[in-house]
Amino acid sequence: MALTDVDPRQVAAVVTHLEMRTKPKPAPLPPSTLRLVRWKAPSVEKYRGLFRRVGEPWLWFSRLVQPDAVVEAVIHDPAVEIYAVCDPQGIEIGILELDFRALPDCELSFFGLVPELAGQGHGRWLMAQAKMLAWRKGVERFWVHTCTLDHPSALGFYIKSGFVPFGRAVETFDDPRAFGVLPRDAAPHVPLLA
Helix, strand or coil: CCCCCCCCCEEEEEEEEEEECCCCCCCCCCCCCCEEEEECCCCHHHHHHHHHHHHHHHCCCHHHHCCHHHHHHHHCCCCEEEEEEECCCCCEEEEEEEECCCCCEEEEEEEEECHHHCCCCHHHHHHHHHHHHHCCCCCCEEEEEEECCCCCCHHHHHHHCCCEEEEEEEEEEECCCCCCCCCCCCCCCCCCCC
16 A cells, blocks of 8 residues: 655545446436426536536536636537526526537536535436436447545445446646635535645
């Protein structure tokens, strides 16, 4: 066993890659009061607002630091589908992003709900939606990755949903809280050292 020091200005995470190679059998949708709304070519500002609301507790920052043109190219690509998860009042409280740009693979790029909804069964509903939308003609593999910065039950949830782990990596990156991309109190489960 070996330990490798990480620069105190950085964060390290173990990333697990998971895949599903067989289309799941049809099943009833779990009940939920939520609904999906397809966002076709959202503004970068609107997209980042939802991305931040859902991902800030887990240190999601990638789309916050990419140049506007790069984010826009992805979220406006016709092979990328973005859905806002809305509550009964129409408030956007989750995100589902499917990337079909590398067919026959479909990547579950972003998947999440605001933390207040954890443990209420809405994640099962959202995953059922994701699987229905992902598995279409030409898709042979549906895949996702999660990391140790995500919700503690994320990995188990993906496995229970039918994904099979196939790889692991260690990712290090500059702590987005240390350089002002996210607030210093974001993700309190990850100590801020810098």
